[in-house]
Amino acid sequence: MSERIERFVESMNIQPGDRVLEIGCGHGLAATLVCQRLKTGRFVAIDRSGKMVAAAAQRNKGYVEAGVARFLESTLEQLDLGDERFDKIFAMRVRLFHDQPELACELAQRWLTAHGTLYVQYDEPGQTPEANVTIWRAEQLT
Numbered sequence: 056m057s058e059r060i061e062r063f064v065e066s067m068n069i070q071p072g073d074r075v076l077e078i079g080c081g082h083g084l085a086a087t088l089v090c091q092r093l094k095t096g097r098f099v100a101i102d103r104s105g106k107m108v109a110a111a112a113q114r115n116k117g118y119v120e121a122g123v124a125r126f127l128e129s130t131l132e133q134l135d136l137g138d139e140r141f142d143k144i145f146a147m148r149v150r151l152f153h154d155q156p157e158l159a160c161e162l163a164q165r166w167l168t169a170h171g172t173l174y175v176q177y178d179e180p181g182q183t184p185e186a187n188v189t190i191w192r193a194e195q196l197t
């Protein structure tokens with residue numbers, strides 16, 4: 056497990072009842088760490104790559120089968136989760152948050168609860184893992 060991902064997940068202080076959305080889950084490493092912390096909560100991850108979604112779902116098969124986790128193929132831009140809302144949303148190394156941060160936050164914010172929090176980290180692979188996690192509260196984003 057990557058120290059970068061462990062630190063990031065730690066920084067979100069996931070609670071057992073949290074509803075959590077991950078954008079750009081890749082292989083689903085963070086997903087495992089989040090799901091381990093959930094009891095009544097639930098986890099949804101999206102990735103624009105079907106290959107990554109399949110790999111992440113396979114890695115977290117137990118959580119999928121238990122109804123805790125879902126992995127969906129979608130871009131953030133085209134995401135449609137109906138009326139689902141999340142207490143915590145996070146994205147690591149998803150380029151849209153680096154290239155067009157305002158747009159990315161606006162798109163992510165649609166899925167936050169009124170008091171939810173968005174956690175974003177963008178660093179290039181090989182960069183220091185201490186790269187800051189940027190945190191936005193839903194109240195700041197409206």
Ligand SMILES: C[S@@+](CC[C@H](N)C(=O)[O-])C[C@H]1O[C@@H](n2cnc3c(N)ncnc32)[C@H](O)[C@@H]1O
Pocket residue numbers: 078079080081082101102103104107129130131132146147148149150151
């Ligand atoms: C560099 S990888 C990072 C994976 C993982 N989050 C990590 O930190 O190890 C970026 C992932 O985000 C996905 N991705 C990039 N842009 C996206 C978007 N706009 N919507 C959904 N997924 C996206 C890519 O397919 C890829 O799996």
